[in-house]
Amino acid sequence: MHPRQKKLIGTFVLLFGFLAYLILAITIADYLPSNKILEIVYFAITGILWIFPVKNLLAWMNREPGA
Numbered sequence: 001m002h003p004r005q006k007k008l009i010g011t012f013v014l015l016f017g018f019l020a021y022l023i024l025a026i027t028i029a030d031y032l033p034s035n036k037i038l039e040i041v042y043f044a045i046t047g048i049l050w051i052f053p054v055k056n057l058l059a060w061m062n063r064e065p066g067a
Helices: 003-030 036-049 051-062
Strands: none
Touching: 003 036, 003 051, 036 051
């Protein structure tokens, strides 16, 4: 696949995937008990977890063709 196509596809996947992740994280947060410590821990964890799929997506986007 041509690198420009991969970057275009990856950009859309990144944007829509991140939006879906945000909606899911906020929806789940609505069901958490009203506890500030729990909310801080929850948002710290969800704020870090999105990095792992994005790391793989960026690696795929920047991989050389045929590699």
